[in-house]
Amino acid sequence: MSLDNPIRSSGELEDLHGVLVERRSEDHLCISICTGTGCVVGGAESVVDAFVEVISEMGLEEKIEVKPTGCHGFCEMGPLVTMTPSGYFYPQVHARDAREIVEKTLLNNEVVEKLLYHDPQTDEAIAREADVPFYKHQKRIILAENGHLNPTDIEDYISIGGYKGLAHVLDEMNPDEVITCVIDSGLAGRGGAGFPTGKKWEICQKQPSEPKYLVCNADEGDPGAYMDRSILEGNPHRVIEGMCIGAFAIGASQGFIYVRHEYPLAVERITLAIEDARTAGLLGEDIMGSGLNFDLKVVRGAGAFVCGEESALLKSLEGLKGEPKQRPPFPVEKGFQNKPTVINNVETWANVPHIINNGPEWFVGFGTEGSAGTKIFSLVGKVNNTGLVEVPMGVTIREIVFDIGGGIPNGKEFKAVQTGGPAGGCLPTSMLDLPVDFHALQEAGTIMGSGGLIVMDEDTCMVDVARYFTKFLEEESCGKCYSCRKGTQRMRELLDDICEGRGTPGHLALLEELGHAVNTASMCGLGQNAANPMLSTLRHFRDEYEAHINEHRCSAGVCTELIQYTILEEFCDGCAACSKVCPSECIVGEKDSLHTIITEDCIKCGSCLNVCTRGAVLITSGGGV
Amino acid sequence: MSAKVINITMNGLPMEVYEGMNVLEAARIMGIDIPTLCYDEGLSSYGACRLCIVEIGPQDRTKVVSSCTYRCEEGLEIRTHSKRVMDTRKMILELLVCSTPGSKTIQDLAAAHGVITARFKPEHEDCMLCGLCVRMCKEQMMATAIDFAGRGPDRRITTPFDEASALCRHCGGCMFICPACSSRCMGPDADTTLCSSCLNLSPSCVEVYDHQQCWMPPGCGTCIRPEGDYLPATGRISEVKTEA
Amino acid sequence: MAASDASSASTVEEITPPPLDMNEVDRILEQHHSDSTELIAILLDIQDALGYLPIPALRHISEQLEFPINEIYGIVTFYKHFKLTPPPKHQFTVCTGTACHVRGAVQVFREFERQLNLDTTICNTTPDMECGLETVNCIGACALGPVVIVDGEFKGQVKQTRVSSMIKKATRSSGGDTE
Numbered sequence A: 001m002s003l004d005n006p007i008r009s010s011g012e013l014e015d016l017h018g019v020l021v022e023r024r025s026e027d028h029l030c031i032s033i034c035t036g037t038g039c040v041v042g043g044a045e046s047v048v049d050a051f052v053e054v055i056s057e058m059g060l061e062e063k064i065e066v067k068p069t070g071c072h073g074f075c076e077m078g079p080l081v082t083m084t085p086s087g088y089f090y091p092q093v094h095a096r097d098a099r100e101i102v103e104k105t106l107l108n109n110e111v112v113e114k115l116l117y118h119d120p121q122t123d124e125a126i127a128r129e130a131d132v133p134f135y136k137h138q139k140r141i142i143l144a145e146n147g148h149l150n151p152t153d154i155e156d157y158i159s160i161g162g163y164k165g166l167a168h169v170l171d172e173m174n175p176d177e178v179i180t181c182v183i184d185s186g187l188a189g190r191g192g193a194g195f196p197t198g199k200k201w202e203i204c205q206k207q208p209s210e211p212k213y214l215v216c217n218a219d220e221g222d223p224g225a226y227m228d229r230s231i232l233e234g235n236p237h238r239v240i241e242g243m244c245i246g247a248f249a250i251g252a253s254q255g256f257i258y259v260r261h262e263y264p265l266a267v268e269r270i271t272l273a274i275e276d277a278r279t280a281g282l283l284g285e286d287i288m289g290s291g292l293n294f295d296l297k298v299v300r301g302a303g304a305f306v307c308g309e310e311s312a313l314l315k316s317l318e319g320l321k322g323e324p325k326q327r328p329p330f331p332v333e334k335g336f337q338n339k340p341t342v343i344n345n346v347e348t349w350a351n352v353p354h355i356i357n358n359g360p361e362w363f364v365g366f367g368t369e370g371s372a373g374t375k376i377f378s379l380v381g382k383v384n385n386t387g388l389v390e391v392p393m394g395v396t397i398r399e400i401v402f403d404i405g406g407g408i409p410n411g412k413e414f415k416a417v418q419t420g421g422p423a424g425g426c427l428p429t430s431m432l433d434l435p436v437d438f439h440a441l442q443e444a445g446t447i448m449g450s451g452g453l454i455v456m457d458e459d460t461c462m463v464d465v466a467r468y469f470t471k472f473l474e475e476e477s478c479g480k481c482y483s484c485r486k487g488t489q490r491m492r493e494l495l496d497d498i499c500e501g502r503g504t505p506g507h508l509a510l511l512e513e514l515g516h517a518v519n520t521a522s523m524c525g526l527g528q529n530a531a532n533p534m535l536s537t538l539r540h541f542r543d544e545y546e547a548h549i550n551e552h553r554c555s556a557g558v559c560t561e562l563i564q565y566t567i568l569e570e571f572c573d574g575c576a577a578c579s580k581v582c583p584s585e586c587i588v589g590e591k592d593s594l595h596t597i598i599t600e601d602c603i604k605c606g607s608c609l610n611v612c613t614r615g616a617v618l619i620t621s622g623g624g625v
Numbered sequence B: 001m002s003a004k005v006i007n008i009t010m011n012g013l014p015m016e017v018y019e020g021m022n023v024l025e026a027a028r029i030m031g032i033d034i035p036t037l038c039y040d041e042g043l044s045s046y047g048a049c050r051l052c053i054v055e056i057g058p059q060d061r062t063k064v065v066s067s068c069t070y071r072c073e074e075g076l077e078i079r080t081h082s083k084r085v086m087d088t089r090k091m092i093l094e095l096l097v098c099s100t101p102g103s104k105t106i107q108d109l110a111a112a113h114g115v116i117t118a119r120f121k122p123e124h125e126d127c128m129l130c131g132l133c134v135r136m137c138k139e140q141m142m143a144t145a146i147d148f149a150g151r152g153p154d155r156r157i158t159t160p161f162d163e164a165s166a167l168c169r170h171c172g173g174c175m176f177i178c179p180a181c182s183s184r185c186m187g188p189d190a191d192t193t194l195c196s197s198c199l200n201l202s203p204s205c206v207e208v209y210d211h212q213q214c215w216m217p218p219g220c221g222t223c224i225r226p227e228g229d230y231l232p233a234t235g236r237i238s239e240v241k242t243e244a
Numbered sequence C: 001m002a003a004s005d006a007s008s009a010s011t012v013e014e015i016t017p018p019p020l021d022m023n024e025v026d027r028i029l030e031q032h033h034s035d036s037t038e039l040i041a042i043l044l045d046i047q048d049a050l051g052y053l054p055i056p057a058l059r060h061i062s063e064q065l066e067f068p069i070n071e072i073y074g075i076v077t078f079y080k081h082f083k084l085t086p087p088p089k090h091q092f093t094v095c096t097g098t099a100c101h102v103r104g105a106v107q108v109f110r111e112f113e114r115q116l117n118l119d120t121t122i123c124n125t126t127p128d129m130e131c132g133l134e135t136v137n138c139i140g141a142c143a144l145g146p147v148v149i150v151d152g153e154f155k156g157q158v159k160q161t162r163v164s165s166m167i168k169k170a171t172r173s174s175g176g177d178t179e
């Protein structure tokens, strides 16, 4: 079922919306299964198949709709299944559960106890999605739609009021009003720098040169963040609508969506959505009969983090090497093919239709002064509820990590949270009550970035984390600026020294000096922030660095050169599991008697620790545990 | 086409320059010495070495940019030798000296800036990827035989697929302009060099290739470097020599 | 698609690449209207079709697009995704994104190195071109970290102890043997 004729006016869109809403409302049972990447890895596809099979077996196709949707956000518990209109929610569903769910929950409206979500803290069973703590503390505007939309079906999007914002803009507003509306909303870029979006549009609109271009930055190179992917996969039309509104305001006729190739599903979904929108008359020439011409093209990146930087992205769009350029001129003045170009992040674009629909005041209503609206964070690492969370700006890190994230698994101690991706910084426990908004994070020595929040516990070594990010940046630097290429290499070498027990007190002073030089001298955002992970960990966790240097102690037991494995006599029952897996055959001992590790031969792979069921293998470092 | 004249402030002094001129040129007109490695008047600006950095903007909101790529704009305030700039330059020079000790240009710059420590693990790279040779080849010789390849730590200057390029005319322009090999230190001579690191090359190229009457200064080592070490003009040096 | 013959050619005996099907290259060029601003898309498509980017194909593209070969080489070596050598039969990709890193991706990666007897700083395929080992920075399944992709299939929460069976399973399915 698809739209037969292109939509020629906003009236027609409204009519279609009416028809679709009507068709779907009458006791319409729907079962939404998350088919975001996380859930697919967990087996969501077989769950979808099982539901389809069960339902067709029972002959209920007419009555129950099975809807594969985009990411619901609660990836830890995938595959997720929610039911409308009842609102029941089952996590970690297996294909074999399909029949029971259909029979009991859908047809008889009773819950299947054993499948319900149990709050790990209170162990209370929770039946409805809205009551799950993970969702309860969020304010989901963009993500909320993900769970109820079939991303491959444009009608579904129209039925929830999609493209209404665009129709409204085309019918009743002029470009200046749209820009004023975006400026008033205080929307700031969600891709990193937080530049006011409306301002950016205004500058571009005022440029005399033509044509103008729009770019949606979906390069999402920040390892450990995946909200842009979820939006593109789960709600591609929201982004398209946002870009159409932008095109009208700025006067652009062509747009690009730059997606990294590691996201094949996102490429597929957005390509399909563009085609559908084009057929529906919502993209291309003479959009909805308004005379607006705007088309979109998907461009794939080929694996380079630095291509997320806007000037590098533009070069990559032109088919060249993604090396950043000196700014100014800024892309809004001279961008794609030297024409004015507005580059915005996926989430930024997705916010636009909501602002148009609900008005700027509504948007300002969320968040803090200077940081309006909601922000999606990708909460990952050592946290119970991994997933995507959308919260108003200004909530504290504590709320995100503990109320929504459910705290640290296995009763471990919280240590730090890294924000802003590789170019951001780490915040220690003492900063848990810091509100997350652009300004406060900057003050604390980190950045909002694209919204990655990586939680670390006592088993994470901060020196190792600094080394990890520095190495990442070293590899991802384009290599043009000497300060960035050589500087990151030298920082990584110094951190290697510290992690491997060769550190001296002079290392720290040199690291600091070098870090500031790298940040100062480099040209693009990558180099200018390249030392942040190191500098921020050094600022907040200096004692850990010093322990590595002075006592050769890695308290987290991560830095292999500084740790030893031993077997505890009290716990070892001589099962010989460890000696079987040891790749260097350095564990000796008779069956059923104490095993010992020959430290000199140990390669510290950790295999024995992994297989020991009795917790007899212990990591020690510098005399401590 | 007459360019517009605009006003800028250079180290506190007002100055008139043509619009579109870069900050480095403007400073040089004023007689201010800004060190550079990857800049040449005859070639386009590239901005790789970051030695030419200057601080711009009003006192409380300054930004550091490379003067060779930054264009003058109306009212721009520039400080070419602020503490922040000098400290950073020194650190870059220290990085350079530690990695490319064989270049006289770099040794001299480091000495002139009072870099007296070399705290990083010594490396013996001969190329700091300033890209002068690439631009020389492309912009002056119209050959595009060599270019950058790779990214980050793997970045290097080479011919396509590391094979001899059909486009190379053996003009030697790349070597002429190279701040590492053309002004290579003149061998272990205490009067002209600071480091004498060439003594560490073994065997020294003078011993091995003296019979070829190489016109490269001794200690250059390019031709005896093991294969697979990609550097500008590797291999072609000997080609030029034999032809000459 | 031509993908299958590219992979079957990548065994020891046939270390020389198979004869190149330039028609495929031409078809892809045509698809992109021989537009040099689409170079990256062209290269991606060719790599999808052939499994890698053969040098003759690149030279051919350079001629067709009148685009300097040195820049093409620069682009191909700049982006991590492009490969100049044929792919191994089985590709193991370990995610080393931040989320996976803090959950122990390094141990998993080292275990792969050990099991495959590979030193990835030197080479990331086994000499018989049977298995290849790569890293990727986040594939967006962070909740399931550490994540490993085995021949395109995602595996979540990979433990070090599971590595050897994963390799065995993958190589067994094609009758190959690396142990």
Ligand SMILES: Cc1cc2nc3c(=O)[nH]c(=O)nc-3n(C[C@H](O)[C@H](O)[C@H](O)COP(=O)(O)O)c2cc1C
Residues within 6 Å of the ligand: A188, A189, A190, A191, A192, A193, A194, A195, A197, A217, A218, A219, A220, A221, A222, A305, A306, A307, A308, A309, A310, A311, A343, A344, A345, A346, A348, A349, A450, A524, A525, A526
């Ligand atoms: C090294 C580097 C990587 C970046 N990566 C991304 C990215 O992956 N996604 C993104 O949206 N912005 C990224 N940015 C920010 C962009 O340069 C740019 O600021 C942003 O796309 C503008 O959109 P916004 O105003 O909507 O935030 C990156 C910046 C730098 C310096």
Ligand code: FES
Residues within 6 Å of the ligand: B035, B036, B037, B038, B039, B046, B047, B048, B049, B050, B051, B052, B053, B066, B067, B068, B069
């Ligand atoms: S001379 Fe300006 S960066 Fe090298």
Ligand code: FES
Residues within 6 Å of the ligand: A223, A224, A225, C095, C096, C097, C098, C099, C100, C101, C137, C138, C139, C140, C141, C142, C143, C145, C146, C147
């Ligand atoms: S960090 Fe591995 S999937 Fe995101």
